[in-house]
Amino acid sequence: MxxxxxxxxxxxxxxxxxxxxxxxxxxxxxxxxxxxxxxxxxxxxxxxxxxxxxxxxxxxxxxxxxxxxxxxxxxxxxxxxxxxxxxxxxxxxxxxxxxxxxxxxxxxxxxxxxxxxxxxxxxxxxxxxxxxxxxxxxxxxxxxxxxxxxxxxxxxxxxxxxxxxxxxxxxxxxxxxxxxxIPRLKLLADAPSRSALKLEEALLVLLDDDQREALLQPGMRAADLGAAPGGWTWVLTRHHLRVTSIDNGPLRPHVLDTGLVEHLRADGFHWQPPQPLDWMVCDMVEQPRRVAERMATWLREGWCRHAIFNLKLPMKKRWDETRLCLELFEAQSARPLQVRARQLYHDREEITVFATCA
The missing domain is CATH 3.30.2300.20 (THUMP fold)
Known part of the structure; x- marks a missing residue:
């Protein structure tokens, strides 16, 4: 101890x-x-x-x-x-x-x-x-x-x-x-929500220079689970990715106007893609172990090759819960992964996880 x-x-x-x-x-x-x-x-x-x-x-x-x-x-x-x-x-x-x-x-x-x-x-x-x-x-x-x-x-x-x-x-x-x-990031006027800064920081902190260049190629396909109002989808479109945004709630109209977004009104926790994607991102509010298990399913089943997701932490024993969730995620993914996790500056009671197939 x-x-x-x-x-x-x-x-x-x-x-x-x-x-x-x-x-x-x-x-x-x-x-x-x-x-x-x-x-x-x-x-x-x-x-x-x-x-x-x-x-x-x-x-x-x-x-x-x-x-x-x-x-x-x-x-x-x-x-x-x-x-x-x-x-x-x-x-x-x-x-x-x-x-x-x-x-x-x-x-x-x-x-x-x-x-x-x-x-x-x-x-x-x-x-x-x-x-x-x-x-x-x-x-x-x-x-x-x-x-x-x-x-x-x-x-x-x-x-x-x-x-x-x-x-x-x-x-x-x-x-x-x-x-x-602390990376100093500015919230742009057309960002749909402040949560956009979390994904921007994650891409800057959790990926190295070579990974950002190799893994964020224009035309890659991504899913954003629990997307409304569209902050994380908006960040992905700024990298010219094509995004399927999953949420029963609405997205900001200018996010849809990019021509890179398909909005499906569905439950992001249960939806699965009809074909493999390059990326999956997720900022849904749910129990962290449940999120870790669902994210592991995405990697294990080959539905995506790279993922960024948040785990909302409890009020107590937050390091214990963090360690348990990361171990659970890696074990249930059942494949070699490179995993990095960080409590970002723009996070609060949560950590952000990046995982990519090794």
Whole structure:
């Protein structure tokens, strides 16, 4: 069992720093602890609910590699913790940071940020201004490349308070490329609903560059289960996919006007396609295990080759339910799959799953 501790700090240079949706710190702590234990790595999680981050302390240098960012569900970002600095003097926060980083190889980029929490958001101004002051000081000390270099580790400074900061390192191949781990997406005026942002983020976060290019080809065929009012269908048509939208409710007229959409008034939970499709997406409100079983049927029967769907989580034991549903889905799919799941920024009490035939 993971112990959540709020009164101890990990030794400098040991452990992970993960950002998460505020309120889901226990879920991320449990996930990190369970995955670390499965890899034979001992440690403990330090977390407070609604802080927006979790520290997982361990003295095993293999920890970061054993917990790849893309495989984590509740972590928006995963970083290697280098130091925790408390009692910083507002008149000189830079000197202690340079001292803590002394002897470290140069970083390729600097990211100064704060947790995405009620307590963290007022620190946005400090983060912006401090980055402008720290960057030249790091370069003068030989701790930052003269120009941004995305091919070497990135330095993160996360302000918890004005006098409290975490210094962490990002492996650019094993971390989110966006500040705070949040891709900044804009809801376009013609989007039928805000749920469109969930699918846009899923395609950006859960698929890598090669998969987006290969798996979203114009003319591919897709089904959107529980489509009304058409947010996810609309996103697919923007990639020039032909979509069968399944819902007893209406779609927004301009979604139909694309000429790429066939709307069938049917129950998305029971409908099946007359012929195999490239994609199936689903954002229906239903018990997560029931959804996982139905999604597995689609992959097992060969009704689609790729899928993105949401699992609505219960109020309690959310990591346990997540793990159970993902195991159930993979077992009942009965075929080799590549599966990634994440609680996205635009998700709430849910996770989003991407599955593709291996």
């Amino acid at each position: 993971t112990t959540i501790r709020a009164d101890s700090a990990p030794p400098a240079g040991i452990g992970l720093l993960g950002y998460c949706r505020p309120g889901f710190e226990p879920e991320l702590a449990a996930e990190l602890g369970e995955r670390a234990a499965a890899a034979g790595i001992a440690g403990y999680a330090r977390a407070n609910r609604n802080d927006g981050f979790v520290v997982y302390a361990s003295d095993d240098p293999a920890l970061a590699a054993a917990l790849p960012w893309r495989e984590l569900v509740f972590a928006r970002q995963k970083l290697t913790l280098l130091a925790e600095l408390r009692g910083l003097d507002p008149k000189d926060r830079i000197a202690p940071m340079l001292s803590a980083l002394h002897g470290h190889a140069p970083f390729g980029e600097l990211c100064v940020e704060h947790p995405d929490s009620d307590a963290g958001k007022p620190l946005a101004g400090l983060a912006r201004s401090f980055g402008n002051a720290l960057r030249p000081a790091l370069r003068k000390a030989g701790l930052l490349s003269a120009r941004d270099n995305p091919h070497i580790p990135r330095l993160h400074v996360c302000f918890i308070a004005g006098d409290h900061a975490l210094l962490a390192e990002a492996d650019t191949r094993n971390s989110a490329p966006w500040p705070q781990g």
